[in-house]
Every structure is written in structure tokens, then in C-alpha cells.
Amino acid sequence: MSEQVESLIRKEYSAGFHTNIESETLPPGLNEDVIRFISAKKNEPQWMLDWRLKAFKIWQGMEEPEWAHVKYPKIDFQSISYFSAPKSLADRPKSLDEVDPDLIETYNKLGIPLHEQEMLAGVAVDAVFDSVSVVTTFRGKLEEAGVIFCPISEAVHKYPELIKKYIGSVVPQRDNYYSALNSAVFSDGSFVYIPKGVRCPMELSTYFRINEMNTGQFERTLIIADEGSHVSYLEGCTAPQRDENQLHAAVVELVALDNAEIKYSTVQNWYPGDEQGKGGIYNFVTKRGICHTRAKISWTQVETGSAVTWKYPSCILKGDHSIGEFYSVALTNNYQQADTGTKMIHLGKHTKSTIISKGISAGKSQNAYRGLVRMGPTAEGARNYTQCDSLLIGDRCGAHTFPYIESAHPSAVVEHEATTSKVSDDQLFLCQQRGLDAEKAVSMIVNGFCREVFKQLPMEFAVEAGKLLEVSLEGSVG
Amino acid sequence: MFVSDTMLKINDLCAKVEDKEILRQLNLEVKPGEIHAIMGPNGAGKSTLGNVLSGRPGYEATAGHVEFKGQDLLDMDPEIRAREGLFLAFQYPVEIPGVSNMELLKASVDARRAHAGLEEYSAIEFMKMAREACKTVNLDQSFLKRGVNEGFSGGEKKRNEIMQMMLLEPSLCILDETDSGLDIDALQVVASGVNAMRSADRSFIVVTHYQRLLDYIVPDYVHVLANGRIVKSGDKSLALELEAKGYSWLENEAV
Numbered sequence: 001m002s003e004q005v006e007s008l009i010r011k012e013y014s015a016g017f018h019t020n021i022e023s024e025t026l027p028p029g030l031n032e033d034v035i036r037f038i039s040a041k042k043n044e045p046q047w048m049l050d051w052r053l054k055a056f057k058i059w060q061g062m063e064e065p066e067w068a069h070v071k072y073p074k075i076d077f078q079s080i081s082y083f084s085a086p087k088s089l090a091d092r093p094k095s096l097d098e099v100d101p102d103l104i105e106t107y108n109k110l111g112i113p114l115h116e117q118e119m120l121a122g123v124a125v126d127a128v129f130d131s132v133s134v135v136t137t138f139r140g141k142l143e144e145a146g147v148i149f150c151p152i153s154e155a156v157h158k159y160p161e162l163i164k165k166y167i168g169s170v171v172p173q174r175d176n177y178y179s180a181l182n183s184a185v186f187s188d189g190s191f192v193y194i195p196k197g198v199r200c201p202m203e204l205s206t207y208f209r210i211n212e213m214n215t216g217q218f219e220r221t222l223i224i225a226d227e228g229s230h231v232s233y234l235e236g237c238t239a240p241q242r243d244e245n246q247l248h249a250a251v252v253e254l255v256a257l258d259n260a261e262i263k264y265s266t267v268q269n270w271y272p273g274d275e276q277g278k279g280g281i282y283n284f285v286t287k288r289g290i291c292h293t294r295a296k297i298s299w300t301q302v303e304t305g306s307a308v309t310w311k312y313p314s315c316i317l318k319g320d321h322s323i324g325e326f327y328s329v330a331l332t333n334n335y336q337q338a339d340t341g342t343k344m345i346h347l348g349k350h351t352k353s354t355i356i357s358k359g360i361s362a363g364k365s366q367n368a369y370r371g372l373v374r375m376g377p378t379a380e381g382a383r384n385y386t387q388c389d390s391l392l393i394g395d396r397c398g399a400h401t402f403p404y405i406e407s408a409h410p411s412a413v414v415e416h417e418a419t420t421s422k423v424s425d426d427q428l429f430l431c432q433q434r435g436l437d438a439e440k441a442v443s444m445i446v447n448g449f450c451r452e453v454f455k456q457l458p459m460e461f462a463v464e465a466g467k468l469l470e471v472s473l474e475g476s477v478g
Numbered sequence: 479m480f481v482s483d484t485m486l487k488i489n490d491l492c493a494k495v496e497d498k499e500i501l502r503q504l505n506l507e508v509k510p511g512e513i514h515a516i517m518g519p520n521g522a523g524k525s526t527l528g529n530v531l532s533g534r535p536g537y538e539a540t541a542g543h544v545e546f547k548g549q550d551l552l553d554m555d556p557e558i559r560a561r562e563g564l565f566l567a568f569q570y571p572v573e574i575p576g577v578s579n580m581e582l583l584k585a586s587v588d589a590r591r592a593h594a595g596l597e598e599y600s601a602i603e604f605m606k607m608a609r610e611a612c613k614t615v616n617l618d619q620s621f622l623k624r625g626v627n628e629g630f631s632g633g634e635k636k637r638n639e640i641m642q643m644m645l646l647e648p649s650l651c652i653l654d655e656t657d658s659g660l661d662i663d664a665l666q667v668v669a670s671g672v673n674a675m676r677s678a679d680r681s682f683i684v685v686t687h688y689q690r691l692l693d694y695i696v697p698d699y700v701h702v703l704a705n706g707r708i709v710k711s712g713d714k715s716l717a718l719e720l721e722a723k724g725y726s727w728l729e730n731e732a733v
Contacts, residue, residue: 426572429534430626433568434586434642435560435593444585448576448625 026083032056035184038083042153047164055173055183062177068339069368069400070308072282080247082185082218145201147231148193152220155191162193166224170253170290170316178249178284178310186220186251194229194260203458205234219250225260225295232263234461246271246281248306254289254297258319261296262289265457267465269472270305272336280307280336287311293319293348300456302465303330303340304472312370314343317351317382324353327453329465331446331472332365332397341371341402346379346412355386358450361397362473368400375412382409388418391449393442393473443470484545485510485650485681486531491542492706493523493530500526502706503542508650513682515692515717518703519725524685525569527703528654532566533559547649560586561593563649567639567656574626579638582626583608587645611644614674616667633664640671651675652683657691669694689721702728 026034035056039049064075142149148159156163173183194200225231248270256262264287273280283306289297299313315324326342344353353373361367373384390399405414423445431441447454447466454462486508493501500523508514518524529537531544533556544551551559574582588598599607605622612619615637627635636656643651653672657665672682672695684695692700692714700716701708702725709728710716 424572425535427574429556430568430572430574431582431586432556433532433534433560433566434582434646435557435589436585437555437557437589440585440589444577444581445574448574448578448581451576 026081028079028081030077030080030082030185034082038185038187041083042156044153044156045160047160048156051167051173052184052186055180056185058174059177059180059184062174062180064177068310068370069366069402070310070337070339072308072337075247075282077181077247083187141201145198146195147198147200148191149204150191152186152189152191152222155222159191159193162224163191163222166222166253166255167220168253170255170288171251171286176286179251179286182218182220182249182251182286186218189220189222189250191221192223192231192233194225194231196226197228198226199229200231203232203234205236217246217248217250219248219252221250221252222255223253223262223264224255225257225262227257228259229257230261232458233265234458235264235266236269236461236464247284248281249284250286252285252287252313254287256289256291256295256297256322258293259295260292261298263298264289264300264313265461266299266301266303267457267461267468268301268303268305269468271307272305272332272334272472273307275334281305282308283311284308285311287313288316288343289314289324290316290318291322291324291348291351294321295319296323296325298323298325298327298456299342300325300327300453301329301340302450302453302457302468303328303338304468306338307336309336309338309340311338311340312342314345315353316345316347317353317379318347319351320348321350321352322348323351325456326353326355326357327456328356329358329360329450329453329469330367330369331360331469332362332367333472334363334365336363336365338366339368339370341369343372343374344384345372345374345376346382346384347376349378349380349382351379351382353382353384355384355388356452357386357388358453359388359390359399360393360446360449360469361390361399362393364396366398366400368402370402370404372404372406373414373416374405375407375409375414377408379409379412382412384412384414386414386416388416389449390418390420391446392420392422393446439470439473442473446473483509485512485547486551486683487545489543489545491530491544492540493526494538494540495526495536499540500706501530504703504707506701506708508681508683510649510681511676511678512699513676513684513695513697515695515697515700515714516683516685516703517687517689517700517717517720520687522703523706524703525654528566528652528683528685531559531652532556532564557589558593560646561590563590563647565643565646565648565651567636567643567651567653569654569656569658571627571630571635571639573628573630575628577626578623579626580605580608580622583622583642583645586642590646607645608641611641614644615641615671617641632659633661636660637664637667637671640668644671644675649679650681650683652685654685655687656684657686657688665691666694689717692717704728 035052039052171179173180192204223233254262270281270283291297297315303309317324324344330338330340332338342355355371357369359367359369369388375382388401392399399420401418403416407414423442427445428438428441432438446469454465457465488504488506490503491501492503516524526537530539539552584604591598608622609619617637656668697714700712700714702710
């Protein structure tokens with residue numbers, strides 16, 4: 001494409017700032033003592049420490065995977081610090097007045113002032129600031145409904161039976177290199193339990209921040225929707241600008257028991273690195289859910305950040321008539337690399353899955369969709385529909401599709417459609433001739449391309465996602 | 479507001495596409511309220527003229543000067559030309575999947591009004607206007623919700639262009655072979671849209687191959703473009719003469 005497009009692809013990261021909150025940070029390095037330190041810091045019971053140590057042993061025996069369509073310098077896991085917590089946290093604040101003003105300021109910069117959010121309809125915020133959950137709101141209202149929404153570190157103490165039963169049940173410690181690492185050193189994250197038959201009265205929302213230099217972020221989230229319950233969970237992230245690559249290896253486990261429904265939406269905007277691709281975050285995430293009979297899990301993600309993304313939110317459709325959905329927009333610009341997609345594992349009879357993936361590449365970025373649809377020998381009458389669209393902006397980026405389809409049942413139906421298109425000079429010019437500048441035009445075209453996925457997002461998230469794409473593409477034409 | 483007695487003044491305009499010289503010292507003056515028809519054989523540079531005036535990338539003015547409402551047109555970015563009131567009805571309108579007609583229209587009109595220091599229309603106000611415009615060009619209102627030109631027939635695309643023109647209220651409308659591929663009914667719809675917009679402070683440049691359109695949109699002047707320059711000008715009777723005699727008798731004059 002023309003030079004026009006090229007010069008629009010450049011713009012400073014708008015959420016780039018760094019807050020000075022005193023932290024307690026471990027020196028870099030990883031060994032058993034570090035794991036014992038993390039566990040002790042959280043006053044964990046012995047069983048939790050044992051579980052971490054077992055994961056560490058497993059991790060030590062594993063190799064870093066290299067099959068993804070991404071390139072990055074070898075990570076030195078001994079140069080990473082595995083624990084940091086804002087100091088002011090020893091005593092948990094009871095209200096926002098007790099919260100470190102610096103932190104409030106950070107939220108203000110991000111446009112999400114908590115004091116307003118408390119009043120905002122229906123969204124409870126579990127703010128994860130570095131490794132420890134700092135502020136939790138709307139607890140009372142949720143408790144009334146019997147919904148548990150708290151830091152996982154707290155759940156280890158308060159709900160040990162649930163944690164013991166479900167942690168690692170969907171993403172086992174030995175599942176992959178990063179899940180093993182996460183299991184050993186996970187810092188904190190969210191725990192959600194929706195009791196039988198309860199429809200969670202509000203959308204649950206978590207904002208993640210990475211704010212400590214050289215600190216790996218190892219979130220662990222566990223959501224359990226008991227029989228016939230329903231929950232919508234929103235996860236949104238922005239991060240400060242920084243120079244060194246940061247490793248992020250989160251694990252998210254979803255359990256949807258019979259007739260339950262979990263909707264998990266993510267807007268991810270971690271620092272992608274500068275124009276040369278320097279300094280961005282490495283995002284190696286394992287997200288997976290299991291659906292029991294007639295249960296439904298729906299993943300919606302808008303991925304615009306990170307230097308390297310390696311992420312495949314997946315569904316195991318174990319129960320008969322269960323449903324898995326994956327709606328994704330992945331945008332890469334400059335030197336960003338994304339290898340993302342999903343796995344739909346059909347085990348139950350008449351299980352159904354839908355995959356809608358929209359990849360947008362600009363600058364010199366590489367964007368790959370990797371998806372697996374497996375119809376197991378017991379998946380009688382199972383169906384999958386996959387639609388995979390790629391949009392290229394400029395002529396120095398790449399889009400790749402790696403669909404894997406395995407069918408072990410003759411009555412299973414798998415459909416796959418794929419398209420690749422470019423934002424054409426003609427489309428751009430049509431918009432310009434109607435009075436729009438090139439940047440606005442590209443953003444409009446790209447938003448149109450993503451419409452099917454944005455439709456799946458809760459309203460306020462959809463607006464945010466549209467804005468995020470606009471910001472991420474600024475400088476991609478010009 | 480700047481008032482000029484000239485809408486568009488083209489002096490010795492030369493332009494090339496890739497490395498080929500297409501316009502050669504073209505001269506044309508359009509006053510407010512006038513309709514000028516540009517006719518001529520294939521490859522004469524008719525479409526190039528509209529593209530150069532609207533600033534399409536790849537169409538490069540190499541010499542000459544163009545004044546639009548007293549300002550240097552060639553100095554402006556394409557979107558600024560549009561906001562200043564220059565409108566090009568495309569010969570081949572492209573599709574923009576997923577972007578609704580309404581969304582593009584509202585953003586366009588907002589941009590033009592902001593440029594003029596006017597307030598945006600409210601969504602409700604604008605919806606009303608858009609529905610009216612749909613009626614005028616005989617397009618179902620469902621077209622407002624559909625993706626821009628997505629799956630439109632040839633005739634629907636052209637009527638959509640005229641609808642956009644009505645909502646943008648440009649000062650200078652350039653119609654690039656808007657009649658091509660239209661049946662007689664669609665042609666009449668397009669023409670009545672244009673005629674409804676005629677006013678003392680709005681001008682039209684109608685590029686066409688065929689005299690037929692000029693039965694419905696009656697021009698003040700007819701120009702023949704051949705080999706990159708205007709070789710003959712006259713009133714609407716010239717169009718009839720061209721239909722009878724063809725262009726070959728004029729092409730020699732252009733060399």
C-alpha cells in the first residue's frame with residue numbers, strides 16, 4: 001500500500017506512565033526458596049505450597065516451546081523478579097479514602113476513576129495492581145446474591161475446599177511450560193464462585209496493571225459457575241511504558257457446571273514496545289474452560305497490546321449439548337507478533353462451537369491465527385463453524401492461518417471459512433473524499449471489519465474496544 | 479464567509495497518472511450556479527480531471543493552477559477539499575464491509591460542519607434528513623443500515639452517491655460518469671436528485687459519454703475534452719451535434 005498508510009502507523013503509547021508506589025520486591029531469580037517466600041508472604045497453608053513446589057519440579061523438567069509463529073530473544077527466567085506488592089497493602093483499605101493517592105491517580109490517567117466506578121451501574125471492580133489485589137468494591141451486593149468475587153489468595157484461606165477441588169482441574173500444572181511456571185509462582189488473581197441457579201447481578205470486572213520494573217506478572221484466575229448459574233466477567237488491561245521486555249504468563253480456568261453459562265470478555269492493551277518493537281510485554285497466557293452438560297462458555301477477546309502474544313482461550317465441551325464460542329479481534333502494529341486462536345475440544349454428543357476470528361495486521365507486524373477443532377470419538381452430531389478473516393494494512397505486515405481439524409466421529413460437522421483482504425487505497429480515498437482524514441478512515445474501516453466480534457462485547461466494553469483500535473492504529477496511515 | 483464570483487478556475491492544468499501525461503494545459507472556468515458537461519472520447523482524460531481535482535493519490539498535477547472558491551485547490555489535502563465543499567460522485571463506488579452507510583454519512587457531514595465551524599446535527603435530526611434523502615433517490619431506508627455499497631447493485635451504488643451528495647450539500651459537485659450502467663428509470667432518479675439541488679451558489683461538473691443524461695440534467699455549457707485539453711465549448715446544442723457526428727472531427731484539433 002501507499003506511503004500514505006505507512007505514516008499513519010506511528011503514535012506514542014497513550015497509557016505510558018509509571019506510578020511510584022513503594023514496593024516490596026524480590027531480587028531476580030527463581031528457585032525453591034523463592035516459591036517458599038511467595039507462599040509464606042501470603043500465609044498459605046501447606047497444601048498450597050506443596051502444589052506450587054510440585055509445579056516447579058514439573059517446570060524444571062520442561063522445555064520452552066518454540067512452535068509458535070513468533071520470534072523473541074531467549075528469556076532468562078533467572079533475571080526475572082517473582083514477587084512484588086505495593087507496601088501500603090499490609091493493611092487492606094476499607095474504602096477508597098484509605099487507598100494510596102498515587103494509585104487513584106493512576107486510575108484517573110486511565111480514565112477509570114474508582115469513585116465514579118462505584119456509582120456506575122452494575123460493574124464491580126477487583127483492581128489488581130501488580131501482584132496483590134488492592135481494592136475490591138461491591139462486595140456487599142455480591143455477597144447478598146451469594147456470589148464470591150475475591151482475590152484468589154484470599155480464597156485459598158476462606159474457600160480451601162473449592163480451591164483444592166478446582167485449581168489445576170482445567171489447566172493442569174503440566175499442561176504447558178508457562179502453565180507450570182504460573183502454577184509455581186502465581187502472584188494473585190481473581191476467584192469467582194456463582195452458586196447454583198444464581199444469575200450474577202452485575203458484570204464482574206478486573207483491571208490489571210503491571211507497574212513494577214522487571215517484575216513478572218503471574219495472574220491466576222479461577223471462575224466456577226455452579227449448576228444453572230450465569231456470570232459475565234470482564235478483564236481489561238493497560239500498562240505503563242517501559243524499556244525492558246516483561247514476561248506475563250497468566251492462567252485462567254473456567255468451570256461451567258451443568259446448565260451454567262460463563263461469558264468471559266477481555267480487552268488487552270499491554271505495552272506493545274516502541275516503533276522498533278523494543279520493550280514490549282511478552283504475553284504467554286493459558287486460558288481454558290470446561291463445559292458440563294448443556295453448559296456454555298463464550299470467550300470474547302480484543303487483543304491490541306503486547307510485543308509477543310501467545311494465547312488460545314479454549315473450551316473443552318465435555319457435557320452433551322454444551323456450547324463453546326470464541327470471538328476474537330487481534331490487532332498487531334509496528335513489530336508486534338501475535339499467535340493466537342482457540343481450541344474447541346468436542347467430547348459430548350451434540351456439542352456446538354463457533355469461532356469468529358478477526359486478525360488485523362499493520363506496520364511490520366505478524367499476526368497468526370492458530371485454531372484446533374477436535375471432534376472426539378464420542379462427539380456424535382457435534383458441529384463447529386469457524387470463520388477466520390484477516391485484514392492487512394500496508395504491505396510489510398503478515399497474516400497467517402493455521403487451522404487444525406481432527407474429526408474422529410463420522411456424524412460430526414466442521415465448517416471452516418477464511419478470507420484475507422486489504423484496506424484498499426480506494427476505500428481510503430472514498431472516505432477522504434467524504435471529508436474524513438485518513439486516520440479516522442482506517443479506524444472506521446477496521447471497526448467495520450470487527451463488527452461481528454464487537455457485537456459480543458458488553459456495551460461499555462464495546463465502546464472502549466473501538467477507541468482502543470483507533471489509538472492502536474494511530475500512525476498506521478498518513 | 480468568503481464570496482467569490484468564481485467557483486472553480488482551472489489554468490493550464492497538466493497532470494499525469496503513473497508516468498503518462500493525461501491532462502495538457504487544460505483551462506476551465508465554472509461560476510456559481512452553473513452546470514458544465516464534459517464530454518469526449520475514451521481516454522481523453524475526463525475521469526482524470528475529476529480525480530485530480532479531488533486529490534486522488536496517484537493523480538499528480540504537474541503544472542498549472544486551480545482556484546476553488548478563491549483558494550489554491552491543489553495545495554489542499556483531499557479531505558480538506560471535501561470539507562471545503564468539493565464532492566466527487568464516483569464512477570465505481572467501492573464497498574466498505576461492516577461500516578454502515580449511516581455511520582459514514584454522519585461522520586462525513588460532521589467533519590464538513592466542524593470545518594465550517596457549525597455544530598453537529600443530533601443523531602435524531604440527522605436520521606430524519608437521511609431518510610428524506612433516501613426517499614428522494616428512491617432507496618429503501620434499509621440502505622442506511624447496510625455496509626457502504628456492500629452488495630449494492632450498480633444502480634443502487636449510483637443513487638447512494640447522489641444521496642451522499644444531498645446530505646453533504648457541496649458547493650461543487652463532480653459527477654464522474656454517474657450515468658454509466660444506469661437504466662432509464664435510475665437515470666431519471668439521479669437527474670431529479672441533481673436538479674433538486676441546483677441553486678445559485680452550487681455548481682456541477684457532469685462528466686458523461688452520452689448526450690442522454692443531458693436531456694434530464696440540462697447543462698449551461700458543454701465542453702469536449704480530447705487529448706487532455708478542452709478542444710471545443712458550446713451550449714447544450716453541442717451535445718446533440720456530438721451525438722450526431724461523433725468525436726473524430728474534433729480530435730484533430732487537439733493535437
